[in-house]
Amino acid sequence: MGIQEEKKLYIETLGCAMNVRDSEHIIAELGDKENYVLTDNLQEADLILVNTCSVREKPVSKLFSEIGKYNLQKKEGAKIGVCGCTASHLGKEIFKRAPYVNFVVGARNVSKIATAVNTEKFLSVDIDYDESDYAFGDYRNNLYKAYVNISIGCDKKCTYCIVPHTRGDEISIPADLIIKEAQKAAQKGAKEIFLLGQNVNNYGKRFSSSTHEKMDFSDLLNRVSEIEEVERIRFTSPHPLHMDDKFLETFAHNPKVCKSMHMPLQSGSTQILAAMKRGYSKEWFLDRALKLRAMIPDVSISTDIIVGFPGESDADFEDTLDVMRQVRFEQVFAFKYSARPLTKAAEFTNQVDNEVASERLDRLQVMQDTILDEIATSRTDKIYPVYIDELRNSGFLAGRTDNNALVQIKGDENLLGQTIPIKITNPKRLSLYGEIVL
Numbered sequence: 001m002g003i004q005e006e007k008k009l010y011i012e013t014l015g016c017a018m019n020v021r022d023s024e025h026i027i028a029e030l031g032d033k034e035n036y037v038l039t040d041n042l043q044e045a046d047l048i049l050v051n052t053c054s055v056r057e058k059p060v061s062k063l064f065s066e067i068g069k070y071n072l073q074k075k076e077g078a079k080i081g082v083c084g085c086t087a088s089h090l091g092k093e094i095f096k097r098a099p100y101v102n103f104v105v106g107a108r109n110v111s112k113i114a115t116a117v118n119t120e121k122f123l124s125v126d127i128d129y130d131e132s133d134y135a136f137g138d139y140r141n142n143l144y145k146a147y148v149n150i151s152i153g154c155d156k157k158c159t160y161c162i163v164p165h166t167r168g169d170e171i172s173i174p175a176d177l178i179i180k181e182a183q184k185a186a187q188k189g190a191k192e193i194f195l196l197g198q199n200v201n202n203y204g205k206r207f208s209s210s211t212h213e214k215m216d217f218s219d220l221l222n223r224v225s226e227i228e229e230v231e232r233i234r235f236t237s238p239h240p241l242h243m244d245d246k247f248l249e250t251f252a253h254n255p256k257v258c259k260s261m262h263m264p265l266q267s268g269s270t271q272i273l274a275a276m277k278r279g280y281s282k283e284w285f286l287d288r289a290l291k292l293r294a295m296i297p298d299v300s301i302s303t304d305i306i307v308g309f310p311g312e313s314d315a316d317f318e319d320t321l322d323v324m325r326q327v328r329f330e331q332v333f334a335f336k337y338s339a340r341p342l343t344k345a346a347e348f349t350n351q352v353d354n355e356v357a358s359e360r361l362d363r364l365q366v367m368q369d370t371i372l373d374e375i376a377t378s379r380t381d382k383i384y385p386v387y388i389d390e391l392r393n394s395g396f397l398a399g400r401t402d403n404n405a406l407v408q409i410k411g412d413e414n415l416l417g418q419t420i421p422i423k424i425t426n427p428k429r430l431s432l433y434g435e436i437v438l
Contacts, residue, residue, distance in 0.1 A: 008045045146193055234258045300403035420437075
């Protein structure tokens, strides 16, 4: 049997860290089974893939404009495939709107990608398909940190969210597979392991088989931390509802777990949280966040906020601002509510006027900018250990502190993969600039 000819793959990834990891799985599968290698030159690609996001409306509209452009620019005979969450919820509709697309593979069907590229008009968008035991090949965009999936799907029924309809019910990946993957990545130089799931701290609720070892997320964190080569552990996204004391204690006291916590608030109003079906109150969220601040003075807390959710009054919005004042988030991802298909909130009749939502978003961002300026100023002349994992333009290297602040320095590539002390000399809202402490 002759050597298979090398083919070129161009891939665009939209959306979250889980999509980034799914794209890495796709690249590994196609490399191992179909001899594809990556290219950043669209015109030379034999296969063009878009790994899609459907959390908000904008990425969905972007999909069709992107693949339309790719269809005009691609070389003769090149195939186009659509993967990910939008593939899951639109399915065969993609073929109708873009008949030049060769195949559609949903977010829960990544392991079928090699079959897809060899089957014209292949369609697989089953959100009940179970890939939790599937051992993907090894590929990573960054040698110095490794994304590792610990679960697939989501059991929550938040009224604004399409994810359960695109990624299916939550299933935890067996701990032995997670540990083996983390060990392999660490042995290849990834000192930072990033655990991924829709609700990571709900880990262990359901496995695909009763034979798999039972453990919760706190126990999993401790197991990963036992890997000698691993220096740092991060994770996203935990759910505030599952932030019990055991989880907070593990987070606070395990020295390898980085002291940055993403806590998706969504709204500071208990009434709106109930309409969202988030399962917690304003008081619960504040209790957990302020307990973290008390346990770990230098902890960084980031969040997601939806402004203008149906029924949100001025008083509800003021509750959100009140939580921001009390918690003082180091990072806020805030968006106007976007009605998504298949969700309950899209059917609500008390939609908030777009201009009102825009004005509230502006007010929120002004408040957050003020908080960020104060936090940045407080970091002037402080020294932080920074794990350098990225080469930037103009001779800059980038890395993060234990509590997730982005730091940039001038330096040589030989510093990549090292943790070095950096003195902050020029703090900005989104990035701290500093110098190596000799």
